[in-house]
Amino acid sequence: MVTVAVISCGSVGTQIIQSLLRLPQHRVVVLSRTPQPSLTSLGAIVHPVTYTSLPELTTALTGVHTVISCLYTFSTPVTISSTLLVLQAAQAAGVSRFAPCEFSYSRAGNTTMSLYAAKETIMDAVVASGLECTAFRTGQFMNYLAHGAPREGGLAGCRDFAFIVDLEKGVAEIPGMGEERVTMVTTQDVGRFVAEACGLERWETEMGMGAETTCYNEVVREAERVTGRKVEVMYRSRDELERMVEEEGDEGRRFYLQAMLSVAKGEAEVEMRLNELVDVKTTGVREFLEMWWGEEKGELVE
Numbered sequence: 001m002v003t004v005a006v007i008s009c010g011s012v013g014t015q016i017i018q019s020l021l022r023l024p025q026h027r028v029v030v031l032s033r034t035p036q037p038s039l040t041s042l043g044a045i046v047h048p049v050t051y052t053s054l055p056e057l058t059t060a061l062t063g064v065h066t067v068i069s070c071l072y073t074f075s076t077p078v079t080i081s082s083t084l085l086v087l088q089a090a091q092a093a094g095v096s097r098f099a100p101c102e103f104s105y106s107r108a109g110n111t112t113m114s115l116y117a118a119k120e121t122i123m124d125a126v127v128a129s130g131l132e133c134t135a136f137r138t139g140q141f142m143n144y145l146a147h148g149a150p151r152e153g154g155l156a157g158c159r160d161f162a163f164i165v166d167l168e169k170g171v172a173e174i175p176g177m178g179e180e181r182v183t184m185v186t187t188q189d190v191g192r193f194v195a196e197a198c199g200l201e202r203w204e205t206e207m208g209m210g211a212e213t214t215c216y217n218e219v220v221r222e223a224e225r226v227t228g229r230k231v232e233v234m235y236r237s238r239d240e241l242e243r244m245v246e247e248e249g250d251e252g253r254r255f256y257l258q259a260m261l262s263v264a265k266g267e268a269e270v271e272m273r274l275n276e277l278v279d280v281k282t283t284g285v286r287e288f289l290e291m292w293w294g295e296e297k298g299e300l301v302e
Contacts, residue, residue, distance in 0.1 A: 001025055001026065001027050002025065002026050002027070002065050002066060002198060002199070003026070003027040003028075003029060003063055003064045003065050003066070004020055004026050004027070004028055004029065004064070004065065004066045004067075004068060004198050005028075005029040005030070005031060005060070005061055005064040005066070005067050005068070005095075006020070006028070006029070006030050006031070006068045006070060007031045007067060007068065007069040007070060007071045007086055007101075008031070008032065008069070008070045008071040008072075008101075009030055009032050009036060009039065009070070010070060010157065011156060011157030011158050011187055012070050012103050012187050012190055012191070013068075013070030014039075014157060014191075015156065015157075015187045015188050015190060015191030015192075016068055016070065016190070016191045016194045016195060017030055017039060017044055017191075018042070018191060019191035019192045019194070019195035020195045020198065021042050021043055021044060022195070023195055023196075023198075023199070025199060026195070026198060026199075027045070028043065028044045028045065029044070029045045029046075029047065029060070029061075029064055030044045030045065030046045030047070031047050031049050031057070031060050031061075031086075032046060032047070032048060032049070033048065033049065033050070033051070034048055035048050047060035051071070051081075051082035051085060051086065052081075052082075052085065054085055054088060054089055054092070057085060057086055057088075057089035058089040058092045058093050059093075060089075061086075061089050061090050061093035061095055062093045062094075063093075064090070064093060064095050065095065065096050065097065066095070066096065066097040066098075066099075066198050067086070067090050067095050067097065067098045067099065068099050068136075068194060068198075069083060069086060069098070069099060069100050069101045070101050070103070071083055071086065071101055072101045072118075074115060074251075076115065076117060076118045079118040079122075080118045080121055080122060083100060083101070083118075083122050084122065084125055087100075087122075087125060087126060087129055087131075090129075090131065091129055091131065095131065096131065096132060097131060097132045097133065097134075097203060098126050098129070098131045098132075098133050099133060099134050099135075099136055099194075099203075100119070100122045100123055100126050100133070100135070101119070101122075102119060102123070102135045102136050102137055102138075103136055103137070103138050103190065104116065104119075104137065104138060104139075105137070105139060105140075105262055105267045105268045105269075105270065106137060106208075106267050106268070106269065106270050107120075107135070107137075107206075108262075108265070108267045109262040109267035109268065112258055112261055112262040112265060112267060113255060113258040113259055113262060114254070114255070114258060115251075115255050115258075123135060132202075132203055133203065133205070134197075134203040134204060134205060134206065134207045135205065135206050135207070136190075136193075136194055136197070136207055136208075136209065136274075137206065137207070137208035137209070137270040137271075138183070138185050138190050138208070138209060138210065138270065139182060139183025139184055139185060139208070139210050139213070139268055139269065139270045140163075140182050140183065140184050140185075140263075140268055141158060141184075141185065141186065141187055141190075142184040142185065142186055142211070142283075142285055142288050143155050143156050143158045143186055143187055144158060144161070144162060144163040145165060145167065145219070145223070145285075145288060145289060145292070146288075146292045146293075147160060147161060147162040147163075147166065147167070147168060148162065148166070148167060148168025148169070149167070149168075149292040149293055150292075150293070151292055153292075154288070154291065154292040156186065156187050156188055157187065158187060163256070163259070164216055164260065164263070165216065165219055165220060165223060165231070167223055167227060167231070167293060170229055170230070170231055170232060171231065171232045171233075171234070172216070172220050172231050172232070172233045172234070173234050173236060173260070174216045174217070174220070174233055174234070174235050174236070175216070175235075175236050175238070175241060175260040175261065175263040175264035176235070176236075176237065176238055176263065176264035176265075177217075177235065178215060178216045178217035178220075178233070178235060179215050179217055180215060180216075180263055180264060180265075180266045180268070180269075181213050181214070181215060181266060181268070181269040182213065182214060182215060182216060182219075182263060182268040182269060183208070183210035183212070183213045183268065183269050183270045183272065184210060184211055184212060184213075184214060184219075184285055185209060185210045185211045185282065186211065186282075186283050186288060188283070189209070189211060189280060189282045189283060190209065192280045193209040193274050193275075193278060193280050196278035196279070196280060197274060197277070197278060199278075200277060200278070204273065204277075206271070206273065207273050207274040207277070208270035208271045208272050208273050208274060209270075209272055209273075209274040209275060209280075210270060210272045210275065210282070211282035211283055211284045211285070212282075212284050212285060213269055213272070214285060216263070218285075219285055220233060222285055222286050222289055223289055223293070225286075226286070226289040226290050226293050226294050227289075227293050227294075236260065236264070237264070238261065238264040238265065241257060241260055241261040241264055242261060244257050245257045245258055245261060
């Protein structure tokens, strides 16, 4: 039995925890700032912790083989200091494997999106620690396509806003030419992929995953087929997005524009290596759209 600790239980972390709990070969430990009675009731061992106490973190990680960090904040200094302390605690506790919080585009995307700069600093520290490690890369979460859907549940804990394609309003603001490749996956499938990866004998340094690699022009075409409604499309060139990023003063909006720019630069495509290593049945874009925007009731396995 492998003991796996998941650090933080936001949208992605919760999906990983729930998937791990379905696999009897794993013992699941959760580190969280607050008690999580719903996870405790499912069988997880929850340790409420503060991410500033090395002794507290070390005690919580004692006996753990694998750490999956989903710890990330919109404060770069806080993210770095908290994660590096968790890493230090993992070393002190004798942890063997450590996966920092990536769960996004290719590594190049981390340099385009300023709020993701911490990912580079953290990954360098994890590699230097000598622990076996990997970068779980996911591309784009298609859950955001469920924003405004007639049925609830498609967001699966993701923030409730539209990214690039807003089917509620019937509009899309597409980066680049719309033909740039984008890997897409649901957070539920990410949870299943990562849970299965915890059973691998050896981790590769990069283990991307996805349901399919497509482009936003095709996503719009699929949405129109499923909804029977025309989507009004506006294109933003790479040069235009770069100017918009420079002129934007609001940090949240700037991050949104940087994510669009990353798509326009082709950085949202990831190599789906983990698909070759583990067996996970994924939900594709067309199926996802039909679940939440089509005539049948949406229901993804939790």
